[in-house]
Amino acid sequence: MVTESLIQIKNLYYKYEGKDDVSKNEYVLNGINLDIKKGEFIALIGRNGSGKSTLAKHLNSVCLPSKGDVFVDGINTKDDKFLYKIRTKVGQVFQNPDNQIVASIVEDDVAFGCENLGIPPDEIRFRVNKALTAVDMCGYEKHSVNTLSGGQKQRVAIAGIIAMEPECIILDEPTSMLDPKGREEVISTVMKLNREKKITVILITHNMEEAVSADRVIVMGSGKIILDGTPQNVFSKIETLNEYELDVPQASELIYRLAQKGFDVPECILNEEDCVNALLKIMQD
Amino acid sequence: MSGDIVFGRFMPGNSVIHRIDPRSKILFLTAYVIFAFAAENYVSMLLITLASIFVIVSAKIKFKLYLESLKVILFVVLFAGALNIFNGSGHILWEYGIIKITEEGIKNSLFVTLRITLLIAVSCVLSFTTSPTDLTDGLEHILKPLELLHIRVGDVAMMMTVAIRFIPIFTEETNKITNAQKARGADMDGGNIFKRVKAFIPVLIPLFVSSFRRADDLALAMECRCYNGGKGRTRMKKLCFSRVDIGVLLFSILIFTGIVYCNIYF
Incomplete structure (x- = not known):
């Protein structure tokens, strides 16, 4: 595991400027300190309005801190000169696949980011093919985007980011508008990119099953980081999660309740298979 | 569809x-x-x-x-x-x-x-x-002389690209909203031409609002992909x-x- 740090957030505060008086003095982000290492797969969870997306926007200079600093690979995001360098390093995929695809043809859209960076045509062609292979969309180069399924569109959007060869991809609820099949396609693509290309992934999600597959889970609430640790670690703190109105994977919750009733079960369980095994063990005892 | x-x-x-x-x-x-x-x-x-x-x-x-x-x-x-x-x-x-x-x-x-x-x-x-991209690229090249008149041809071409991209999306959305309004009891098909035009307003307003939201999202996504108004932009396909x-x-x-x-x- 590489331990070099990629993104450092130091004492970050942020409030939206020029909004109505009610929200004017409220910080959306309230003193965030975070260190993201290269190659990590992070799931960022929290309920609506907890500041997840705002935090994500700070990582590629879309928002700039009101107080505090964000460093991407040692560069301060406030530094205007490196704006495009930062955005090349940290790519972002959004929730609605339709609203982030610019061109009507798959390969043209994937090329869009590279074209903006002024990369020579042959190199773009090479990168586009590589990116489409990486998201398993080879053979769709000339297809019209409108004929694709939601999962395919989202993978094209990911390819568009990959082609810019970023070190980190932020995915802001990429699966919330997709059907289960599309969801599966997108998540397995993201996991593959993380494993094979060592791209740092920050996955913002409401789906706890997705969060469980991450290396590290960060829970946010009212602009603060509440929990930060491995999935086992975070999902064993069921009381804290419930306090912030967050779901817990069903398996974890069941085992937790059994433990409260005095059954002899492992401390934290994340997937159904382990849960079944634990239940079998109880019944055999 | x-x-x-x-x-x-x-x-x-x-x-x-x-x-x-x-x-x-x-x-x-x-x-x-x-x-x-x-x-x-x-x-x-x-x-x-x-x-x-x-x-x-x-x-x-x-x-x-x-x-x-x-x-x-x-x-x-x-x-x-x-x-x-x-x-x-x-x-x-x-x-x-x-x-x-x-x-x-x-x-x-x-x-x-x-x-x-x-x-x-x-x-x-x-x-x-x-392909729509070739079409807009071609037009951009043909209209290039207009840059002498300070018309930003690159921007015009980008607008066309986006417009072509979103035509089917808005068609689909219009159908969806029409159906949603029908489900709420709106009478879309009956009456004379004036009544029909009037009946279309409840479709037009949500469509308008949603198009602004989409534009906002798209602008952010384009910015995140380093779009800066076409300066120093290269093309994958050379004409x-x-x-x-x-x-x-x-x-x-x-x-x-x-x-x-x-x-x-x-």
Whole structure:
């Protein structure tokens, strides 16, 4: 595991400027300190309005801190000169696949980011093919985007980011508008990119099953980081999660309740298979 | 669904027409409009019809798609044709008050109908065989001289790209909103034209709001992908003229001389 740090957030505060008086003095982000290492797969969870997306926007200079600093690979995001360098390093995929695809043809859209960076045509062609292979969309180069399924569109959007060869991809609820099949396609693509290309992934999600597959889970609430640790670690703190109105994977919750009733079960369980095994063990005892 | 609109859809393929540089295609279409209106007698009209058929056949696109595209504007074609029957002088075939049908009128009507039909068919060839990106790239190159007038041609081309991209999305969204309003009891189909226009307002407003939201999202996504207004932008596909384009030029000259000749000598 590489331990070099990629993104450092130091004492970050942020409030939206020029909004109505009610929200004017409220910080959306309230003193965030975070260190993201290269190659990590992070799931960022929290309920609506907890500041997840705002935090994500700070990582590629879309928002700039009101107080505090964000460093991407040692560069301060406030530094205007490196704006495009930062955005090349940290790519972002959004929730609605339709609203982030610019061109009507798959390969043209994937090329869009590279074209903006002024990369020579042959190199773009090479990168586009590589990116489409990486998201398993080879053979769709000339297809019209409108004929694709939601999962395919989202993978094209990911390819568009990959082609810019970023070190980190932020995915802001990429699966919330997709059907289960599309969801599966997108998540397995993201996991593959993380494993094979060592791209740092920050996955913002409401789906706890997705969060469980991450290396590290960060829970946010009212602009603060509440929990930060491995999935086992975070999902064993069921009381804290419930306090912030967050779901817990069903398996974890069941085992937790059994433990409260005095059954002899492992401390934290994340997937159904382990849960079944634990239940079998109880019944055999 | 987005699959419903045929007009303006790109059909990937490998025909000669597909391989022509988009700039040549756009310029040819412009010239073709002039040719179609320059043809003034039966022989030159026959010539331009044959030329169009040649273009359509070489594009190797299913004939059914042209018919579907024509169907959309059938009314306009017929209306223009019908109107022209009454326009013309010469030998009167039928008369009622000030309305009279002449031989020339029938000829005019026939020509107008044929011209519009051919123009639509050939425009379809352009849109069917050219990817939207090539089309906007081609236009960008052709309009490049306008930059001398401080018009930002790159921005215009980007707007066109986005517009083409979002046409099917908004079509789909219009259908969705219409259905949603119907489900709430809105009467969309009944009444006279004014009532129908009025009934469309509850569809238009949500569509408008949603288009702004989409624009906002898209702008953010484009910014995240380092779009900075086209400065220093390169292209994956370089446009270049090839031998096929010389063919297009020769073909255009051939039609032009043919029409001029026919107009004079027949």
